[in-house]
Amino acid sequence: MNTRPMQEATFLILTALATGSQHGYGIISEVAEISGGRVRLRAGTLYTALDRLRADELIEVDREEVVDNRLRRYYRLTPEGGRRLAAEAARLQANANAALKRLNPALGVI
Amino acid sequence: MTEMTSAPASSDLERGYRRLIACYPRSFRKDNGEEILTVLLATAQEGQRRPGLSESADLVKGAIRMRMGLSRTPRTVLYAVRLMYLGAVAELAVLITVILTAGHIRAAVQSALAAYHNPAVTAQVMHAVNIDLVVDKVVIPVVIVLWLFMAWANGKGYDWARIAAVCLFALSCVGLLIDLVQSVAKYAPAALISSGVTWVIGLAAVVLILLRQSGPYYVRRPATR
Numbered sequence: 001m002n003t004r005p006m007q008e009a010t011f012l013i014l015t016a017l018a019t020g021s022q023h024g025y026g027i028i029s030e031v032a033e034i035s036g037g038r039v040r041l042r043a044g045t046l047y048t049a050l051d052r053l054r055a056d057e058l059i060e061v062d063r064e065e066v067v068d069n070r071l072r073r074y075y076r077l078t079p080e081g082g083r084r085l086a087a088e089a090a091r092l093q094a095n096a097n098a099a100l101k102r103l104n105p106a107l108g109v110i
Numbered sequence: 111m112t113e114m115t116s117a118p119a120s121s122d123l124e125r126g127y128r129r130l131i132a133c134y135p136r137s138f139r140k141d142n143g144e145e146i147l148t149v150l151l152a153t154a155q156e157g158q159r160r161p162g163l164s165e166s167a168d169l170v171k172g173a174i175r176m177r178m179g180l181s182r183t184p185r186t187v188l189y190a191v192r193l194m195y196l197g198a199v200a201e202l203a204v205l206i207t208v209i210l211t212a213g214h215i216r217a218a219v220q221s222a223l224a225a226y227h228n229p230a231v232t233a234q235v236m237h238a239v240n241i242d243l244v245v246d247k248v249v250i251p252v253v254i255v256l257w258l259f260m261a262w263a264n265g266k267g268y269d270w271a272r273i274a275a276v277c278l279f280a281l282s283c284v285g286l287l288i289d290l291v292q293s294v295a296k297y298a299p300a301a302l303i304s305s306g307v308t309w310v311i312g313l314a315a316v317v318l319i320l321l322r323q324s325g326p327y328y329v330r331r332p333a334t335r
Contacts, residue, residue: 024149042165043149044172047142051176056184057326070148 006088012039013049014058014077014085021062021076024050050075058084123154126161133173184327187264190318194261194275197311198254204304205250212243264319269328272319279316282309 006014009031016022016030027050028041041049053059058081062074077085127150131143150165161169183191219239223232256278263271286305318324 024145025152042168043146044168047146048172048175071144073145
């Protein structure tokens, strides 16, 4: 059940959390940076994804802070979330390697 | 860590965002509403006075997904719920088949019995066939409602629904076994196939809701999803 390929937004959100906990705005910024500005998550999409990832126990709430009377909730990867991200990254890398190898056989293994 | 930019000070904008966040289920709003508002204000353009069209559409879409229970539901439960709907569709197909072929069934049985030239036996068997057909027409709609009800309740994450689904499946197994043992002869291949298909659907759905990944969804207090 868990071997199903991830959606890109899910992959990027988990990647954004791989280096440490982030709040909502931080995740949006990180995802934009990781994707070179190609993926700009909107709040509705982000929180729908965060809600699902929490339900699937891939992420969890790290801590909450109130800054300028506004709530900041920090999320972090769970050990299972880290494993899923690593597995998905390996899968994508294997596919990319295979594609590049076939496109240019002279390159050999990337 | 990325620093949050200063939010544009616009009470109109905040009110607009709050109206959109109000589309989400109450429990979700209570847990995430202020946080979403913070992010929306932080990502708003300088001088923006109203929520943009695309971000409004994104929030409404998110709210619809939440209300339909499409967000928090683990994939295992989601597949189980879909299978339960499939079970209802399969039963509906059986019901339609029974209704459409009732005349053919009666005619076929009558024709087979004609060879025996025994009006008493013919009347007795035809009476039994008619009762069977009436029972099917009453029982199958009830089964369809049960499939739909189980799909709805399991989709909502009610713990009792999982137990009820397992009990109903166990009951269907017992019923099927008794029928098979007592009267294998009365089962036509089509009836056996349809029973087998719905049994496999039920088995798959029950296995999915009993998987470890489904557990936390049921343990948690079901919210307005």
